[in-house]
Amino acid sequence: AQRVTQPEKLLSVFKGAPVELKCNYSYSGSPELFWYVQYSRQRLQLLLRHISRESIKGFTADLNKGETSFHLKKPFAQEEDSAMYYCALKDTGGFKTIFGAGTRLFVKA
């Protein structure tokens, strides 16, 4: 069955420190993986997707098929990165996107 696991509900780091939000997935085919972010009082929005291999707002995420992971990383956290982050998996053969439970990132000054 498809599953997305985000083991940390809350992650608190100091400004300027590196941050890594963990995401593991379970899927037998070729997944499309995404990170979505929800800032305070804003709607959920796409942060990045693995097929684009892009860096957005300093964040990167690499798909590791061997470890079935798609961790989100940023070398130097900023206070404005404080938000709720969701890892998501889209079934490329179907129509659904499944989300993890989310990780709340809090960046302290």
Add this chain to the structure above:
Amino acid sequence: NAGVTQTPKFRVLKTGQSMTLLCAQDMNHEYMYWYRQDPGMGLRLIHYSVGEGTTAKGEVPDGYNVSRLKKQNFLLGLESAAPSQTSVYFCASTVSGTGVPGELFFGEGSRLTVL
């Protein structure tokens, strides 16, 4: 360009009452979704639609019904609300087909409280 619009944004119901949440998108997307967001559980898919006149069950469909009579609208209904349905509901849409980016576009959410 409004994107995805949900109404109402807030609603308080008594147990047993019924209501409908409306989602409208102006991006000509084929696929539409209803999720609920609960603390510690993330977003869970309730129902979805892959085109006008079609609907399908997601992870947590019990107690909800949906309809997609027009391509731009996706309605979520609660026939007999229960306190367990207290949640924030999100509508989302995306383009169809394989080989295209699967980015979801979300509405602002509808906060429902069932007393």
